[in-house]
Amino acid sequence: MAEVVLENVEKRFGDVRAVAGIDLTIRDKEFVILVGPSGCGKTTTLRMIAGLEEVSGGDIKIAGRSVTHLPPRDRDIAMVFQSYALYPHMTVAKNMSFSLRLRGMPRDQVATRVRDVAAILGLSDHLDRKPRQLSGGQRQRVAVGAALCRQAGVLLFDEPLSNLDAKLRVHMRTELKRLHQSVQSTMVYVTHDQVEAMTMGDRIVIMNAGVICQVGTPLEVYDRPVSRFVAGFIGSPPMNFFEGELVPDGSGVALALPGDLRLSLPRPELASRAGRKVSFGIRPEHISVAQSGRPLSDLAWAAVASPARVPAVIEVVEPLGHRVVVTARGEAGTFQMETEIHAGVRQGDRVDLWFDMNRAYLFDGETEATL
Amino acid sequence: MSSRGSLFWRRIRPSLLSYAGLAPFLAFALFPFYWMLITSLKADPNLYDLKRNPFWFSSVDGNTHQPYHKDIIVPASFSEGVIQWKVAQGAATTRSDSVQNPEPIAFIGAQKIESPVDGRLAAIRVPSGKIAHPNEVIGFIEVASPSLTHYRYLISTPFYRWLRVSLVTGLVVMLITLLLAVPAAYALARLDFRGNRMLGIVIFLTYLIPPTILFIPFSQFVGALKIDNTIWSLILTYPTFTVPFCTWLLMGFFRSVPKEIEERALLDGATRMQILRLVVIPVVLPGIITAAIFAFTLSFQEYVYGLTFISSTINRTLPVGITVDMVRGDVYFWGPLMAAAVLGSIPVVIVYALSLDYFISGMTTGAVK
Ligand SMILES: Nc1ncnc2c1ncn2[C@@H]1O[C@H](COP(=O)(O)OP(=O)(O)O)[C@@H](O)[C@H]1O
Ligand SMILES: [Mg+2]
Numbered sequence: 001m002a003e004v005v006l007e008n009v010e011k012r013f014g015d016v017r018a019v020a021g022i023d024l025t026i027r028d029k030e031f032v033i034l035v036g037p038s039g040c041g042k043t044t045t046l047r048m049i050a051g052l053e054e055v056s057g058g059d060i061k062i063a064g065r066s067v068t069h070l071p072p073r074d075r076d077i078a079m080v081f082q083s084y085a086l087y088p089h090m091t092v093a094k095n096m097s098f099s100l101r102l103r104g105m106p107r108d109q110v111a112t113r114v115r116d117v118a119a120i121l122g123l124s125d126h127l128d129r130k131p132r133q134l135s136g137g138q139r140q141r142v143a144v145g146a147a148l149c150r151q152a153g154v155l156l157f158d159e160p161l162s163n164l165d166a167k168l169r170v171h172m173r174t175e176l177k178r179l180h181q182s183v184q185s186t187m188v189y190v191t192h193d194q195v196e197a198m199t200m201g202d203r204i205v206i207m208n209a210g211v212i213c214q215v216g217t218p219l220e221v222y223d224r225p226v227s228r229f230v231a232g233f234i235g236s237p238p239m240n241f242f243e244g245e246l247v248p249d250g251s252g253v254a255l256a257l258p259g260d261l262r263l264s265l266p267r268p269e270l271a272s273r274a275g276r277k278v279s280f281g282i283r284p285e286h287i288s289v290a291q292s293g294r295p296l297s298d299l300a301w302a303a304v305a306s307p308a309r310v311p312a313v314i315e316v317v318e319p320l321g322h323r324v325v326v327t328a329r330g331e332a333g334t335f336q337m338e339t340e341i342h343a344g345v346r347q348g349d350r351v352d353l354w355f356d357m358n359r360a361y362l363f364d365g366e367t368e369a370t371l
Numbered sequence: 372m373s374s375r376g377s378l379f380w381r382r383i384r385p386s387l388l389s390y391a392g393l394a395p396f397l398a399f400a401l402f403p404f405y406w407m408l409i410t411s412l413k414a415d416p417n418l419y420d421l422k423r424n425p426f427w428f429s430s431v432d433g434n435t436h437q438p439y440h441k442d443i444i445v446p447a448s449f450s451e452g453v454i455q456w457k458v459a460q461g462a463a464t465t466r467s468d469s470v471q472n473p474e475p476i477a478f479i480g481a482q483k484i485e486s487p488v489d490g491r492l493a494a495i496r497v498p499s500g501k502i503a504h505p506n507e508v509i510g511f512i513e514v515a516s517p518s519l520t521h522y523r524y525l526i527s528t529p530f531y532r533w534l535r536v537s538l539v540t541g542l543v544v545m546l547i548t549l550l551l552a553v554p555a556a557y558a559l560a561r562l563d564f565r566g567n568r569m570l571g572i573v574i575f576l577t578y579l580i581p582p583t584i585l586f587i588p589f590s591q592f593v594g595a596l597k598i599d600n601t602i603w604s605l606i607l608t609y610p611t612f613t614v615p616f617c618t619w620l621l622m623g624f625f626r627s628v629p630k631e632i633e634e635r636a637l638l639d640g641a642t643r644m645q646i647l648r649l650v651v652i653p654v655v656l657p658g659i660i661t662a663a664i665f666a667f668t669l670s671f672q673e674y675v676y677g678l679t680f681i682s683s684t685i686n687r688t689l690p691v692g693i694t695v696d697m698v699r700g701d702v703y704f705w706g707p708l709m710a711a712a713v714l715g716s717i718p719v720v721i722v723y724a725l726s727l728d729y730f731i732s733g734m735t736t737g738a739v740k
Contacts, residue, residue: 052634073640089653098649099639150639343644 002153002186003028004061009058011044018044020210031180031187033201042190046156049077078147079156083141085132093127096146102279118143137168157189194234206230228363237325242280242334243244246273255280259331263308277365286359287337307354314349411709428517439514441488447505453479454503458492479503489520499706521706531686533692540605541671548613556621578615579648581674584712593680604680609670617662664731689715701728
């Protein structure tokens with residue numbers, strides 16, 4: 001049992017409020033991702049859980065016990081640092097077993113534990129090497145191995161993959177996810193990379209400017225972002241935003257965008273808000289080159305009830321393999337869409353693009369909350 | 372054998388060019404040591420022979436083209452008498468000032484004639500049984516160069532006492548320095564407390580006050596503690612410059628240790644002391660050894676305090692002893708001076724050689740990233 005609970009946790013560095021009173025419950029054995037732009041307070045939050053940073057206010061509980069004023073070693077946590085933090089003078093085996101030896105575990109047990117963990121991480125052949133004799137990826141594994149050896153209730157990761165090259169990063173992502181299924185630890189994983197966040201976690205905690213914006217499963221935060229910030233942060237390429245206004249449209253409401261573009265909205269309940277400034281958001285994958293959705297084979301398109309026509313000029317075409325990212329300019333502004341490589345769009349084409357209004361989002365112009 | 376040789380060449384060849392580039396600097400740096408060494412090994416007549424190549428030895432006089440020799444002259448204070456040689460022609464002689472009870476090489480009556488130099492009794496002018504007069508040249512000794520004569524002479528001086536005083540002082544000061552500077556530097560580099568930065572700067576400033584100013588108040592302390600003319604006066608005063616210097620030096624080393632590895636050790640369950648002992652000190656060991664060497668060499672070469680606090684010849688430190696006792700007025704005894712300098716630099720060379728392996732750059736390589 002290693003549930004982690006943060007109650008109104010706050011951290012000030014002088015006048016800077018790095019973490020501005022957050023509440024969060026991380027369930028036992030859950031894999032939770034803290035994600036947000038650089039400087040939003042993720043590392044600070046993690047370090048407060050670890051006990052490396054004192055809280056300025058609030059309470060932290062691990063496994064039902066308040067640890068707010070306990071030193072790090074009494075919190076039953078292990079941490080993988082962004083910079084790996086290996087002991088340069090110790091071999092891989094000694095690095096991994098340091099905490100066990102400190103706690104006086106018998107030598108044969110230590111050896112067994114190290115051997116088992118090394119086998120899981122593919123480090124068995126490197127146990128006698130020093131960190132400087134290892135590649136970046138291997139060092140990263142040693143850092144993970146050292147944390148696993150502890151068999152701590154909570155494992156903390158601070159951007160552990162950010163120093164690896166792209167290929168290795170994808171590989172380690174899968175590996176860490178697999179590890180989580182085999183170890184009995186609660187994992188808290190910090191990253192600024194929304195792809196990592198979406199692919200790895202059971203739940204994602206999106207932070208911005210020291211506060212939590214939304215907590216949910218990857219699907220929840222993708223489908224139902226609570227604010228413009230979350231909507232823009234999750235998804236790649238990011239969601240397109242247009243500044244517009246709600247205008248009455250018969251019994252319902254329509255969206256007026258710059259360039260005299262009027263898109264009718266399938267949202268009659270917003271009629272009372274006519275006249276308000278809003279941000280209109282639509283993901284690149286919900287824009288299509290044809291009204292019917294063809295030649296897209298997306299099943300989702302079949303359910304489209306109200307495709308809205310937007311004339312545009314294709315400016316850039318970036319093939320990503322079987323998909324292409326297309327940058328287009330319309331009257332309302334520049335936006336990106338994603339389509340099949342065989343859709344046949346070329347730079348300079350004047351085309352009609354179709355927005356799937358059922359998958360569009362509206363955000364309040366002032367509060368930026370999702371409408 | 373041949374495979375070994377080729378392996379050697381394969382190893383060496385890539386660095387050959389860099390060695391070639393370094394050679395002039397090496398020659399420049401080593402020249403003073405070379406000069407010191409050959410000077411210490413040259414017999415006096417060779418040393419002062421201006422007609423000979425000064426960069427190497429010679430056994431032949433540049434003016435006369437004869438082997439160097441030294442006349443054996445009957446002292447003016449002697450009264451004339453029958454000479455009795457104790458050393459056969461061609462036999463080796465030993466300079467009288469390098470042994471406890473020198474064997475005379477000849478007697479004139481009951482008066483002893485002693486050998487002034489190391490060499491070989493090359494010729495006898497006045498054979499045994501003949502009368503020898505004051506100021507008469509009774510024979511001469513051929514002087515070989517190079518020779519160890521200046522090193523032998525050091526035995527008659529308190530050289531080895533001075534060396535011991537310097538060694539003991541250096542080692543004790545080194546220990547005291549490490550005991551104080553390691554924790555001080557760690558605290559200044561790592562622990563967050565008020566006035567941390569200020570204290571670091573003040574410590575460095577104290578190092579900048581020259582000993583030539585400090586020795587005046589210090590001599591008051593030394594006098595008040597009644598430790599003047601003892602080794603304690605040095606052991607207590609040398610740390611005043613070694614500790615600030617080494618603290619400052621070590622602060623840099625401690626700062627270079629990534630904070631994360633200490634934090635990880637904290638999470639791993641180590642106490643502050645365990646972190647220092649098991650993680651930080653092993654990682655900065657090269658730095659600590661560097662500091663130890665500096666503490667040792669700074670004390671070993673110290674001059675002003677050694678000169679002012681120690682008054683008796685026997686308790687002097689090596690640098691003071693050599694310069695005070697081997698320079699009389701304006702006469703420099705270059706041979707013994709250089710011999711003493713050579714011997715005095717050996718401990719430092721040994722200390723450096725032993726620790727050479729630790730002077731490796733990138734001691735924290737692999738810790739982070
Ligand atoms: N030790 C510190 N002293 C002062 N400010 C800090 C310190 N650590 C972090 N901060 C500030 O707190 C904010 C959050 O930092 P951090 O938690 O490291 O962000 P993230 O990990 O999300 O990039 C930043 O504005 C940063 O400048
Ligand atoms: Mg961070």
